Amino acid sequence: MDLSQYLEIFIDETKEHLQTLNDQVLIMEQDPENVDTVNEIFRAAHSLKGMAGTMGFKRMQRLTHDLENVFSEIRNGKMSVTPDIVDIVFKCLDALEGYLTNIQDSADEGTEDNEEIIELLNAILSGGVKQPEIPEDSEEQTEAAKEVSAPAPAEGEDKRKFLQLPLADFEVNAMKEAIGNGLNVYGVTVYIQETCILKAARAFLVFKGIESVGEIIKSEPSVQDIEDEKFDFDFSIFIISEKPAEQVQKVIANVSEIKEVVLEPYAPNESTETVTSVVSDQQETKQETPVTESTKTEDAKTAAPEKKKASDTKKKPVVNRSVRVDIEKLDDLMNLVSELIIAKNGLVSASDNEAGSQTQQFNEQIEYLERITTNLHESVMKVRMVPIESVVNRFPRMIRDLAKKLNKEMELIMTGEETELDRTVIDEIGDPLMHMLRNAADHGLESTLDRIKLGKPQVGTIRLNAYQDGNNVTIEVSDDGAGINVEKVKASAIKKGTITEEQAEMMSDKEAIDLLFQPAFSTAEKVSDVSGRGVGLDVVKSKIEGLGGDVEVNTVLGEGTTFIVRLPLTLAIIQALMVEVADEKYAIPLNSIVTVEDIPASDVKLVQNKEVINLRGMVIPLVRLNQVLDIEKDEEEESENLVAVIVKKGDKQAGLVIDNLIGQQEIVIKPLGKYIYIHKMFSGATILGDGEVALIIDANTLV
């Protein structure tokens, strides 16, 4: 049978394990004595190896195997954690990620053997181990340790559930025959972790593994029941195999999410036919298993106490009740909700038109429908929300590497990782954030020496703070470094010919800083490996704007810089203000609107030949939408009052002059089709209740 159906699970789980490894190794670097951490790492590495093995990714398995050995030594206290080891481990994790990327792209691990890393790992092993030991041994040991893990050794007997299996005559005969032919008969009870979601899949992998080394003669519950997931967290089987016990056990234990494998050679007694007589066999079978037993007890002395503690922590009381769903299915669901909202809007506008004929009950039902669709929309949105943690959790590792590379001391403080964003936004936001962090580390923070000279704390601080703010999510990346030197920016821009000297003089600090977002602009005099190739901030900006968000910079010379990224919570359905310009309808997203003002025509002043108004002490430029939208007006006759929708972008504002307000509405953003050119002042279109199409004005582009 082919394993491709498990590939997705494999990829997801591998990602999780690699993330755990990265996180935990970082902790280990800080606190080498932490036993829990080492155990956690060991467990993740072990699962990874098992999974890679099952899926047939041999290179990946080999690398993880060696990695696991190193951790096994550390865990057994035979080796201590040194920075060198951590470096090599990280290299190894990167290589594993490389395999994963290959697998994701082509379902194949690629051909890179990573011999170098394996050699390094082995060098650690041979250097650090006091008692010479070949890797295969430690492997066995760890397997044995795993076996002892959850139960106290004394409970071992109860764990052998297979002893209670009733055997039919023909089964006993088959066993006897097999033993007569020099084959081994094993009784096995497999325990699956309580947190496992796809028990049947795990069991299937166990069966598949066993089939490669032997033959299953009996299983309880039946294979059919196991496939239908009609079992608790354990199942028992009898196997005939020519392979030794350790090998069979290894095959089973390699399947991930298997908590425990109890395997012993089994000899059917002459009189074995009933349950009771099998039980009396226990003593005998126990004597026949000196190998497993001895390793068990030997290891139990050293590893069991720690291991037990660790397994306790892993047995989380709250079982995660979740389902993995393909994002495409969620997209479909979202589309359906969108359709529903359009239909609802249609109903609402139809009911408005026939004002006289409707009953109160009809109105109530319409309102009820509105409430339901809004709630439905919110629920679907929530389903699509993912905490930004899934993107930012790789950053501590990145900052650590940067610190080493740049030879600066720095720490990353992250807050608000639990803030949630739409999945589509999450997928896109990783790279821009990474760029900004690299920028902060490379350009923002001064070198350690300079910091000492300046009397600043030796260790530079980079903060990443995320929080929800109304219909937006704000992510701030700040550093306590040198800040942006505006003069330097201007000088560099003049040198590059982006601006003239006169322009530079006229420029406000804010405008100068905006230059940083121009393509191919970098103020770093030295181009480093980390950043400063001039591709960066402009990419950041365009990416974030593409997501409907914006970036802002605050900087204080000598004290640091803050990049503020604002992103919309969702992309598909928004609240908007419907307006009329001449006889055309347009939607303006509510989240960019500050207020709507009635302005006497006499209040409009001209500054540098541009129309502005003074609104509560702020001078705000006016934008005549009919001009921007190329609407020809017959008579240029001015009415006494103008209606202006005041929109904002960061702290800049502008007033969009419109003819009529229609009202607030929930709208579904739709693309305008592939072949038509869309000016960037439109972010899409929407279908109104009466079936008409209205364009959505992206107010950001008009401010």
Next chain:
Amino acid sequence: MAELENSVETKQYIVAKLGCEQYGIDIAYVDNIVRMQKLTRVPKTQSYFLGVINLRGEIIPVMSMRRKLEMDKEEITNMTRIIIIKPEQNALLGLLVDEVREVVTLSDEDVEKVSYDNGKEDANFFVTGVGKYKDTLISIVNINEIISD
């Protein structure tokens, strides 16, 4: 059934009228034909796009065939139709024509490939050949050229 035995390749075309000229659009591209409906103008777009329409919840840009072929401006009448074509998966486009006449079946033999036509060289790219049907001529529209700028 009889057609299957015929070794000559045949194709079906929708015949649309622009003024007094007849244009044939390969039926394989055609998704739908709808009557004229309310168009929403899209400011600052290509001049030959009249706007967008809502077709069963999907927004589809509508192009004036006349403007694309640099003919006189169209006049909306009762006969005006929008031919919805699907040049690619998940991408629809409406072509506004004066009138849709019929569906004709032309064999390759009936279609004469042209490299250039008398006079109207600009519009020529949009035509791959001229089909003879009964005693009229039908210009076969090059969809790929229509959808490119």
